[in-house]
Amino acid sequence: MQKNISIFWHSFQARVFLALTLIVIIVIPGTGYFCYLQARKVAVQQMQEYALGTAAQISKRVESFLSQHTSSVKLIKSFFENQHINHSDDKQILQYFRLIRKDHPEFVNINFGDATGRFLMSPAQIPEVHKLFDPRVRPWYKGAMETKDVHWTNVYLFASTQRPGMTVSVPIYDTKGTVRSVCGIDIDISSISKFLRGIKIGKQGFAYIFENTQGRVIAHPSLVQLPWNSYHIDLLRTCLTNLNQKNKTFGISSFQGDNFFTAYTDYPGNDWTVGVTLPVSDFLENILAIKKAIISLVIVGILLSSFLSYLLAMTIVRPLKILKKGIERIAGGDLEYKVNINDPDIASSLAGSFNQMASSLEKSTLELKSTYAELAQKEKLAAVGQMTASIAHEIKNPLGIILGSAQLISNMERPMEMREKAAEFIMEEIDRLNKILTSFLDFAKPASPNFQRINISNLMEETFIAIEERFNEKGYIIDRECTAKAPFVMADQGQIKEVLWNIFLNAVQAMPDGGTLTIRIDIEKGSKGIDEEIIPLKGVTQHNPDFLTVSIMDQGCGMTNEQMESILDPFVSFRDMGIGLGLSIVSQIIKSHKGQIRIKSSPGKGTCFTLLFPLIQEES
């Protein structure tokens, strides 16, 4: 399985498929992501414009709200300056203040103070505070005195109601233009928070106002709403800090795992900022839907494109596969095989070229066969000629002797002894002719070997033991070095005997004055240059790389390299009386035994014939 995967992984088809899929994987999600980013960018821009527009509207409303109270305090001022209220009459002042508060319940307190520290407030201040209270140190009094005009304090918390508020104050002048006192109205600005609560910004967005100097949130939809918790203020503080760090007036901040879009705009007239914050999920809801759709389409697109890429890769690779099959068939000898590709493109013309090539190859092969047959016929004729010449040469001399001897015998005038001698010559030459013809026959039509399990060591003993004594007497020493337990080989006993005898006789003939002849049987491990396989036999496994070696070494005249190259060829002999078929027959027999002959020889030093027989490997 792993091998198949590895093959596929490295195949041309896989490369084409991966290349196409890679392009698809990069292009489709890339396009989708780009579209999503663009849509998101547009949404954020729209949201920014929307937030800033909302903040501007809020600013207008708040400005309108505050200007109403500016008018109110100016009205009270006019009451004093037009002497509708007696400046010195505390009771009258308080009654006026009560009446004004009835019409304006949003007035938390109306304050009056003068330079002597006189202080009046409606409704009454709690007594323990009032006893120590000095209006002259209060911001509303000081602000009006300093600006000589309408003054708004910063936001603070009213002690009486504990609600956030501001005091708008105005100096009251006498007829001479001197400031006589200051009148102020405490405005509960929680009504701004209520107003903000009524503004719908997205699904869950909200607007708020904070002071820039202190960072106090002075209006917020949840400011006076119960139950109160610190979530909102912590959220606003996080957004404010985040945008301040980035020196931006709008952006996205994270808070407790959620993302919030916040936009700030300056409030005209005061050192305030109007902010709008809303969860990103609100305004990105549609974008998220688009994003999900894009992701889904991308996944489907990738799967579909991958499948199509696979099919495309198949289309590209299929003609190549057909061509590969054609090549295999032609390589297997089926030159008539034709590939058939119907694609209307280059693959079709490639197939046409391939078929044309196959036709040419077939034609060339036929011509080659014909030429080869002619050559073989010529070689055969040459061999026959050579053999005929050799036979003629070999039998010419005996026939000449036989003819001469027969003429001698037929001449009655010759003495009887001479005629008898001639008759012996004729018989000897006929015997020689018989031998020559037998050798020719053996070479021309060798007998099929009758394989059997034999021990060459024993065969060697049997062959040489009978003749050893006779050859010793002639001056030859036969030195046998056999392994104690020579393994079996599959061989024809008679043919091997003939092989051994032929080589033995060659060695003896190479040493006409006698000498030492060494015969060694050994085992050679591994196939040193021998590629032949053992003939498959029943009960015997095939691939045994080990060989039994039989070496026969003489101390004769030896051979030159040129002699060694042709020593195994038929009709080649380096002796006067040899017909040159002995070693050719040896070579044939060894070949039929799937063995090999190694010859080492040096002129004047001797020759070593080594016969190699494949060993039998017994089944375990």
Add this chain to the structure above:
Amino acid sequence: MLKKTADTAVLIFLVIILLTSCSEEPASFSLPKSELPMISFQGFSIPRFPTAQGQLNFAKSGFANPEKKKAALEILFEIFPEARLQCGNAALYLAYMNLGNDYRFAESQNYHNAISDYHAVIETFKEHPQILVKAYWYLGWIHSDLLNQTKPGLSYFWHIVKKYPDIKTGISSPVPWVSLVYPLKENKNQPVRQSTQNKWASLALLEIIRHSRDRVETVKAFDTLWEKYRGTVATGIGINLMLKDKSLGQKVMPYIQPYLALKIANPFLAREIKENAKKY
């Protein structure tokens, strides 16, 4: 090489998927919501706070309807009877409410109702001196300031001086949403959060100086004020009051420079003291 390319392709694919699916993914969000349980009491629906202090702060905050405010205070006795200090404060506030929206326009019966309620507070919350001292001071204040009954009024003030010399005037802790207004814990212009050095006894001595027609008693009150509370605004106001009375002004002359050196009086009060001292 091919394997490396394939691995890179898979990696790029995963990165793109992650980028498209995870980048700045806004989770579905909803604003946190929690609701206080509401209690129906005296015909009003009033939220129940988890603590007695929260309940008291809520009740003391602004109400357009005084009856609802009264109910919000009285509910403390029902749901937090064990919180004696908070109940005592609620009782003090209820007694004050007898004086109406503006005590300067209250009628005689309102004063007597308030006096009666303050006495009831004294009887009910004997274990809490900070409740008792406030009740005594308000009794003294109603008698002296509103009913012109100086004698009983001064007796309450002297009682405070003797019995509760060190109890500071209490300032309510903020209502639950106050910290929303002050996210940066800024105390400026926030009276409810200012720590005070004023003590009920110093305020009582100031009222004695203000109302007593007995010169000896007045001097005694000032001596006590100077001796025990010289570092307060009340002492400065007391000096200024004494300087306005020609028979008493000479008495406080030695104390003016030492007091002004303390730099407790605001610039306006200090200037007044200096101006008034010039008469002597």
